[in-house]
Amino acid sequence: MKIGSTRIEVVIADVKAKIATVIYLPGTRLPSVRAAAKNHSFSPSTVVEAYERLQADGVIYSRPGAGFYVAESTLPLSLADIAPKLDRAVDPLWVSRQSLETSDNALKPGCGWLPPDWLYEEGMRRGLRSVAKGSASVMSEYATPLGLLELRQLLTRRMVGLGINAEPSQVMLTESGTQAIDLICRFLLTPGDTVVVDDPCYFNFHALLKAHRVKVVGVPYTSTGPDVDVFAAVLDEHKPRLYITNAAIHNPTGATLSPATAYKVLQLAQSAGLYIIEDDIFADFEITPATRLAALDGLSQVFYIGSFSKTLSASLRCGYIAAPTAWVESLLDLKIATGFGGGQLAAAVVLSALTDSGYRKHMNAMHLRLAKARSQTLPRLAKLGIVPCLLPQAGMFLWCQLPDGNNAAELANACLAKGVLLAPGNVFSQAQNAEHFMRFNVAQASDARIYEVLAESLD
Structure with a gap:
C-alpha cells in the first residue's frame, strides 16, 4: 500500500x-x-x-x-498514471522531457539528436532565404491535404534508390515522423488491440502506444533484426494488429536488418495479416543501404515513414507517410480532422535544402564525422568497463552494457544530479530486462566531463 x-x-x-x-x-x-x-x-x-x-x-x-x-x-x-509505476529515470516521457527541457549547457550523451552545429545549417539558411523571396502564399496559406507536390515527387525518387516504388499520390506529408505514426495508429488501432515492437526499441514508441491504450508485446532484437522464432510465436499467440520497427539503422542498438530476416518477417506478417510501420528516420546516415520491408512488400501492408529532424532541423517540423494506395484517403481524412491543412513553409524549406547542391557533400562529411566520434567514444567508454553489444556500421548510437553491479536507472539519476543526461536501457525495453544497458550518442559524447561524471558515479 x-x-x-x-x-x-x-x-x-x-x-x-x-x-x-x-x-x-x-x-x-x-x-x-x-x-x-x-x-x-x-x-x-x-x-x-x-x-x-x-x-x-x-x-x-x-x-x-x-x-x-x-x-x-x-x-x-x-500517461504518467499508467502502470507499472517506474522510477522516473526509466520512464520514456521523463527522458524526453529532460532532453528537451535541460539548458543548452547541459551534457546530453543520452539524447537522440545531433548537436546544432552538426546539422545542415547553411543549406537551411539558403532554403529560408529562397522561400522568403518566393510566393507569399507559401508563408501564409494552408497546404493541400497531401502536401507540397514537388517534395512528394522528390521523396518518391529517393525511395526508388531504396527499392521502394511509390507514386506521389501515395505520399502524404505530416508535421513530423511522430505524427505520421500517430495517424497510422489512429487509423488502424482501437483500445485493447495488440502491437508488436522490437525489444529494445525507440522509447517514444512506448509512450505513443500508451496514449492509444493498446497492449504492447516486445520481440528481442538481434544484430540482424527481430528474433524470427519469437516473432512467429508472438503472432500466433497474441494475434497483433501492427508491428512498429526501424528501417536501416536501428534505434537504440545500431543494428541493421539483414535480407534473410527481412524476408522471414515479411512472410510471417503477410500470413498473419499484420500491418507494419517502417520508420526510416535515419536513412541518410546509412553508408550501404539495408533491406527495406516496404521494398519487399511493395507498400501493401507496410507503411513507410520518415522525417528530416535528424539531418536538417528538429525545429522545422516535416515528415511523411508512404502508404498502401487503399488507405491514403482515410489517412487524409484523419490528417484533416486532427491537424486541418498543415503548413507549406516547412515543406518548402526542406525541399530547398534537400535539392541544394551541398546536401550530399554535407552528409558525406557527416558520415566521416560520426565514424571519427565513434572511434573516439569507444575507448573512453571501454576504460570505464562500458562495452557495446555490437559495433554499428553507421549512425550515432552505441548500445552498451554497463560493468557488473551497475543499474542503468540508478546511474542515470546519479549523473543527472551532476549535469549529465543519460538514456538508461529500460526506457527502451518492453520486458524491462535492460537494466544493465545504456544508449550513448557519440555525437554528443565528446566532452571529457561526461567520462569524469561516469567514473565518479559507477560502482
Whole structure:
C-alpha cells in the first residue's frame, strides 16, 4: 500500500490503473465486492465505498443485481498514471522531457539528436532565404491535404534508390515522423488491440502506444533484426494488429536488418495479416543501404515513414507517410480532422535544402564525422568497463552494457544530479530486462566531463 493512502484509495487506484492500461475495457464487469475484498484482503465495506466513489465520478456504473461495469466514457488519460509505476529515470516521457527541457549547457550523451552545429545549417539558411523571396502564399496559406507536390515527387525518387516504388499520390506529408505514426495508429488501432515492437526499441514508441491504450508485446532484437522464432510465436499467440520497427539503422542498438530476416518477417506478417510501420528516420546516415520491408512488400501492408529532424532541423517540423494506395484517403481524412491543412513553409524549406547542391557533400562529411566520434567514444567508454553489444556500421548510437553491479536507472539519476543526461536501457525495453544497458550518442559524447561524471558515479 502506498504510504498515506487509505484502503479505499488503494482500491480506486487499482481500478483506474487497469482501465488506463486497457486491462478493463469499457463495458467490462468489475470483480464482485466479495471477490475484490478477498483479492485486496480488505473488508467488503471498503470495496463498496470505493466502487460508490468511482460510480459518483462516472468511472463505473452499476446494474442492479448484476454488478459494476466500466463506463464507456472514463476519466481523461494521464500517461504518467499508467502502470507499472517506474522510477522516473526509466520512464520514456521523463527522458524526453529532460532532453528537451535541460539548458543548452547541459551534457546530453543520452539524447537522440545531433548537436546544432552538426546539422545542415547553411543549406537551411539558403532554403529560408529562397522561400522568403518566393510566393507569399507559401508563408501564409494552408497546404493541400497531401502536401507540397514537388517534395512528394522528390521523396518518391529517393525511395526508388531504396527499392521502394511509390507514386506521389501515395505520399502524404505530416508535421513530423511522430505524427505520421500517430495517424497510422489512429487509423488502424482501437483500445485493447495488440502491437508488436522490437525489444529494445525507440522509447517514444512506448509512450505513443500508451496514449492509444493498446497492449504492447516486445520481440528481442538481434544484430540482424527481430528474433524470427519469437516473432512467429508472438503472432500466433497474441494475434497483433501492427508491428512498429526501424528501417536501416536501428534505434537504440545500431543494428541493421539483414535480407534473410527481412524476408522471414515479411512472410510471417503477410500470413498473419499484420500491418507494419517502417520508420526510416535515419536513412541518410546509412553508408550501404539495408533491406527495406516496404521494398519487399511493395507498400501493401507496410507503411513507410520518415522525417528530416535528424539531418536538417528538429525545429522545422516535416515528415511523411508512404502508404498502401487503399488507405491514403482515410489517412487524409484523419490528417484533416486532427491537424486541418498543415503548413507549406516547412515543406518548402526542406525541399530547398534537400535539392541544394551541398546536401550530399554535407552528409558525406557527416558520415566521416560520426565514424571519427565513434572511434573516439569507444575507448573512453571501454576504460570505464562500458562495452557495446555490437559495433554499428553507421549512425550515432552505441548500445552498451554497463560493468557488473551497475543499474542503468540508478546511474542515470546519479549523473543527472551532476549535469549529465543519460538514456538508461529500460526506457527502451518492453520486458524491462535492460537494466544493465545504456544508449550513448557519440555525437554528443565528446566532452571529457561526461567520462569524469561516469567514473565518479559507477560502482
